[in-house]
Amino acid sequence: MGLDWTTFLLEIVNFLALLWILKRFLYQPVLATLAERRAGIARTLGEASDKEARATTLQSQFESRLADWEQEKAAARSAFDAEMAAERVRQLDLLSHDLAAERDRGAAVEAHARETLRRELAAQADKEARQFASALLTRLACPELEARLVDVFIEELAGLPDARLATLKAAHNGHGPAVVTSAYPLSDAQRERIASTIGARLELPGRVEFGLDASLLAGLRVSLGAWQLDCSLAGELGVFAEAPSFAN
Template sequence: MELTWTTLLLEILNFLILIWLLKRFFYQPVLRAIQRRQARLEATREEAERLRREAGEMRDRYQARLEEWAAEQHQARETPRAELRTERERLTQALMRNLEDEKRKAGVLAAREQRERERHLQREALREAGRFLSRLLQRVAGPEVEQRLIGILLDELPALPAERIAALKTAIGETDQPLQVSSAWPVEEKLRRAVRDVLETILGRTLRIEFTQDPDLLAGLRITAGPWILQANLADELRAFTELAHGA
């Protein structure tokens, strides 16, 4: 394909438009999600501070009651001082244990809630990104994009791992059906020959190939031989991203 200045300028313009769309429709929603997360974290910190204050007030009340009780006992002279000190130490230790337990429980609860909020925000951000990418890819998908994807596929097919090539050979040998090559848009004969040549070269045999059209792929190819599938199209990539978002 001959590269002209007009083509280069159009490619640059397409790239700049894509960057603007990503910034306008993807970066801003994610930024807002981060801001909401920061607000929730601030609320969690305020809740932890409130619990700390309440624990301090509880400790002060316990301490005041202990002191009042000690004064009453001292005035009444009904309890030996040694017994009073022992009881006071016991109550103080019990109070401190209660306070530590409450503090630990509050910390565990706050940490759990924070982790859950972070996971929720991450899932929401990924889902929002998936929805945006779906809308974006449906708009930009076209024959030109498909031709580029096919060009990338032709470059990468010879570099397939040996085990994948072996699996493809096995799949072809186990079926009497032709190799299915599906595209979203009509593929010109020159590219069909190129795809055929690369596949026959890496497999070392003549192939029966059936080229079909599937608009649901948006742009790109899907190569199928029995259970063996090679996905090189926008729809399959988008589906993988969406599954990642739901499984996050």
């Protein structure tokens, strides 16, 4: 249990030797490894920091670019909206123009249809009026009307202008006698008046022949060769029927 100086000194030497051994073979390698690892970690952290900085830069660039894109998008949207508005206005104008043209075409078609209908109605009215007049005059035909029409014929022939008379004379030019056809038998007095009037106005040297034709309804018709002087209801109704319609 006592203190042995030799052991004391040798233990000091032993400890110093152990200190050198551990420093040489334990501490230095382990500390070097730790320092190398820490350097690697620091290097990795530095690289991570650099990457973070680059990432931050890229993020800021991306955000800036994103903002630019947003502005470009807004500008493009505005341009697109303006273009769409202009196109809409143009299309509306075209549509309005087409609608106006269509409306005009419709109005024209409607006017045409209305005119056609009006003409059809007018034609129908003419037809009915003619039928009515024909039926009415047919029912009114009688010897008295015949006498009145003879009077009218005589008056018309007496009042016929000279130019017309000259035309009739030139057309007849002595081709046979004048033929007077009546719907009813004429009295002698009526025949005499007719013959004398025709002879006086047309200066016919020949005689005048008389005939009957019930289809004349009333009145008479004078045939002078190729010419005819008609003063009968049938003739008037024929003129009336052949006259231009009111629809036109």
